[in-house]
Amino acid sequence: MLPLLLLTVPLMPTADPTGEDAKLAAAFQAYLTDEFHRHPAFATSQGNHEYDDRLDDLSPRARSEDVDRTKKLLTDLAAKIDAKKLTRSAQIDLEIWTHALKYSLWQAEHDSRFANDPRVFGEYVSDSVFSLFTQSTLPKERNTANAAKRITYIPKVIADAKESLKAPPKVLTEIAIKRNLGAIAFYEKDIFGLAGTTPGASELTGPCKAAVTTLKEYQTFLEKDLLPRSSGDWRLGQDRFAKKLELELDAGLSAADVIREAEAEADRVEREMYNVAKQLWSKTFPGKALPPDDAAGRRATVKAVLDELGKQHSTPEGLVDDARKGVEKIKQFIREKRILTLPDPDRCKIIEMPEFQRGFSAAYLNPAPTFDPKADSLYAISPPPSDWPAARQEAFFREYNRSMLQILTIHEAYPGHYVQLEYGNRHPSLIRKVLYSGVFAEGWAVYTEQMMLDQGYGDGDLALRLHQLKFYIRAVLNAILDHRMHCSNMTDEEALRLLIDRGFQTEGEAVGKVQRAKQSSCQLSTYFVGRTAFYRLRQKVQREQGDKFDLGKYHEAALSHGTLPVKYLPELVK
Template identity: 55%
Template sequence: MFRLPAPVLALALLATAFLGSTSMPASAADSPEDARLAKFFQNYLDLWMAQRPLEATLLGNHDFDDVLEDVSPESRKNWETLVRLTLEGLPKEVDFRKLSRGSQIDYEILKHHLERTLWVWENIRPFETDPRTYGEYITNSIFLPLTQSTLPREQNVANAAARMRYAPSIIEAAKRTIRNPPRVVLETAIRQNKGAIAFFESGVYEVSGETPGVSSFKAASAPAIAALKSYQEWLEKEALPNASGEWRLGRERFVRKLELELEGAFPADEVLAEAESEFARVQRDMYVISRQLWSQHFPDSPLPPDDQSGRAETIRKVIAKISEDHSRPETLTAETRATVDAIKDFIAKKDILRLPEPDRCQIIEMPEFQRGNSVAYLNPAPPLDPAASSMYAVSPPPSEWDDARKESYLAEYNRRMLLILSIHEAYPGHYVQLEYSNRHPSLIRRILSSGVFAEGWAVYTEQMMLDQGFHERDLGLRLVQLKFYLRTVANAILDHKLHAQNMSDDEAMKLMVDGAYQSEGEAFGKLIRAKQTSCQLSTYFVGRMAFYRLRQQIQREMGDDFHLGRYHEAVLDHGTLPVKYLPELVRERLKQPR
């Protein structure tokens, strides 16, 4: 098992990284230059994973599951050296002109990844300004191998116990490195660190099935728990009083970061203008449906006046009535499983696309220590271990919440909203799309995936499924889908105006609560997220619009020859790549048999 014991070894390996051979054979169909690019990337990836064991785990390589990164500033200089040398070496070692078209796209994806990585490290400096970064190393490094690795359970438990001993050194690096973070980020890190302590004290036994009294975790976790408690005190008493950093990017950095995040698909001002136009359209559609549903829910009350405030009242009251139909905490997971079965049956019956076989998506109840941040998430099978299971986790409200807060949460994520979430997260959204992606022969595309593609596809499927007749007599479901999509549109507006136009908290809350019909609790959580994750919230809207436009264009071009299932498979056949490449690739794929 290869290890990277010191920075010196990393730098020594770099000298031979680009010309050394690998065990990866070239496909018979590859051109020599295509094979050269594949070898170049494999060498980079091998060094990257050796430097960063948690990244290897996330990708599905389990060679380093018992060790963790050295996240000290000195070690991170070597990470940067690797990326810079790779970026400099790419045009020297690979002739772009000699590559096939598919490999030219891979080349551009790799180049963009390297440039974006360096820009973020130089301009955002997450290790200095974002204390949450360190917490992810400590908890994710244990949680992921225990829940997704295909290694034997005993090996995963041993690896997790070995990894626990690295927690104190990561915390020491955090204390050395964190400098004047934004208060809103630090407050989140403080809450998350409390969750990390709970995870090491009890959650780790919940996810692993180990018995606390006899498990090897008991001795291994003790130093980690002590370090985390010390870190908690440091965060609260030393870091928090000095947390006055600026969370806003400012226009110049926002525009550049968004360009990198969207992979050059659309300029920032164009995204904002389109989002504001779409916001008004979706509000109009929601009013039309709410007006139709009014007499069903309020048979003895006249429809409010058809003016701005009356339309908003109509929408809000109808949504509130629909939200009363929600699950109970103890039935949420079982109802989600039944919902997924119905969705899969509809997809097969309507030939929306061919579902992956075998189906490796597990529907689980979110562990207690993870609850309170989101109602659902998908942990996909990693690209280097595609035989692993994907996990679609749904979250009952945290047990410590009072009854009123639980009721508000369940109303926001009512039964109809759970249908939309299951479409988005699992079928035919994230789970299906990423299973297709893991089949792609290009390692570059499997590893360096596009968030715009992944999120855009998931949002596109929400409306598409209803357009094809899923629960077609349920106008309430259509209204909830539009509300969920309006949140996506609002997120793009919020992202831009908070970071580039100095939008105030009150203005942001008004946009979400009054304009997008969100509960105050949901809106406040999104405001916190928007301050901490600049540019990511725009990917959902931009990706959805790219998929929507492409569908309209190709369907119009093909006319009666257009087949939806064949089209969707042609979209997903190319991996999770930047959406700007889809028009040429999908059109070419549709010339071939399904």
């Protein structure tokens, strides 16, 4: 058995290693040790591989025990850690940890995924095994042996799912049905390719065969039992949404603040998109008169130009290769313009998203785990699902055309998520690495899209700029959509009109985003809120420093404090 990797990671810095900072660090390490033992999938996701051969107990009884332990931990922290004796850095860590514990209790009481979201069990069924082969530095034979044992826990996970699920929203059950089919395909075939073995001569064969049998039975349960009783409401309602958003963002903003700022920003970005599209008009439609300069004409101008530019796109077979080809160009620009220092060695691997993970977003970045930092980070890109009709696949590629693919890569990888999270993994605070802020991560990624073009990436290509603005207004509209769908009775048709008319999204992309808003309340607001925080901080620091301002040093300073709530940035980045 491997030694506990947690013990080899340095503690948080402290002026007095025997003082209050050290007590906090020791308390968090003890907490993680217990969490890893009780939640093996979480341990694996953090790069601790001692429990890779097993899976969590997800029964209602075990989850109730988790809640009780969290309540006790909050009481113990208040009694045993004197916040006034901590350094300011450790005070921030304690605040982050306490906030995370309180948020988990609120979710357990008001927004229980295990009762209301069948997708969560799929993460244990397939994602927890997939990661053993893609994000572990252990020898492949060890990962294969661990996977073979972990797979034997799938029947228990499915039994816990059947016991836990009540009356989830129909949309979530429908997604779970599709993803479970992907999980069946994964265990029938795909896993053997990852392991470098064949189905007839692998220690995975028996466990996978049993898993497939269980998952096929679960498919019947999802379709025949759970779907008919999936009558839950995916809307949070105004009060629950406001509280959850406050907890999710931890940015010192209310739901009313966010929607007000997002609506004003959407108006501004629409005007900027029109100004760019107007400049592209004569090249895109030579000899054709520009539409009238009124609200309808301006939107018609932007839409027509985007539609024409969208014809330059990739194919299902070439999408991932096209992303790989664009990476070197982007990285070279970052080096030449001294945007920041890129991670060395570069451990970002660009892959095609597995079928069982598709249907939620076009791409994601899965960073190297905290306790296995030499593992690969995965930039996964999703071609359209194979069962989509040809017209819908074409619409997908028009949305993620060659210009948009470059913006996507900037966001997900360089200098977006991959680079930022590599910087985050360097910070010695375990609390900031394990309990990292999604608002910080998404905000940085969106900030880099405009910043890269402002610094000259694309050599002033207006088509690229128009797509950057389209990608950004998507982030702004995400916040508006998030609020309106959960706080009012906004219909699907009204949501589609918002995204298509104001966001210039294809119908297929808009349908997917409406589905996502139903599946992930409050997460869609993180992009806009985070980007606004980074943009305002940059303006403030640059005004203060004037000619002494160095963009690369500023970026490295902004990333040097870990992936923490953005409300701390003005205090820390000076």
